[in-house]
Amino acid sequence: MNESKGVRDAFDAIADPTRRRLIRLLAEEEEVPLHELTAQFDMGRTAVSKHLTILKEAGLVVDRKVGRETRFRLNAVPLREVQDWVAFYSKFWRTNMFRLEQLLEEEEE
Known part of the structure; x- marks a missing residue:
């Protein structure tokens, strides 16, 4: 509280x-x-x-x-704070998944 x-x-x-x-x-x-x-x-x-x-x-x-x-x-309305917090981590995971995808594609080549 x-x-x-x-x-x-x-x-x-x-x-x-x-x-x-x-x-x-x-x-x-x-x-x-x-x-x-x-x-x-x-x-x-x-x-x-x-x-x-x-x-x-x-x-x-x-x-x-x-x-x-x-x-x-x-x-x-108070759930907006939760949504904003989760949105930050969604961006984090998208970025890291993109990096992982690139790494896997490089290893395949």
């Missing part, structure tokens, strides 16, 4: 497979009630709520009350 801002890092939030699955479920629907999310997991409502809290702390999830029900939706 980033102590200076009191906000959780997106990388930390997506580190857990359950939270990545929650993100995927939320990406497929505009808004999902807690009970529907809980039904997708082999864990109780409290455990799912704890994962959602971590995602909320990272700014990845927004919730709202509708009567007695809490509904959640994805805010993918």
Whole structure:
């Protein structure tokens, strides 16, 4: 957790497979009630709520009350940082694969 801002890092939030699955479920629907999310997991409502809290702390999830029900939706903006980080390494691997390909072609000749 980033102590200076009191906000959780997106990388930390997506580190857990359950939270990545929650993100995927939320990406497929505009808004999902807690009970529907809980039904997708082999864990109780409290455990799912704890994962959602971590995602909320990272700014990845927004919730709202509708009567007695809490509904959640994805805010993918914080994932941009993750995408940018991965994009750097994609370039790294493309460059290195190109170099390897050249080396193999030279050895074949």
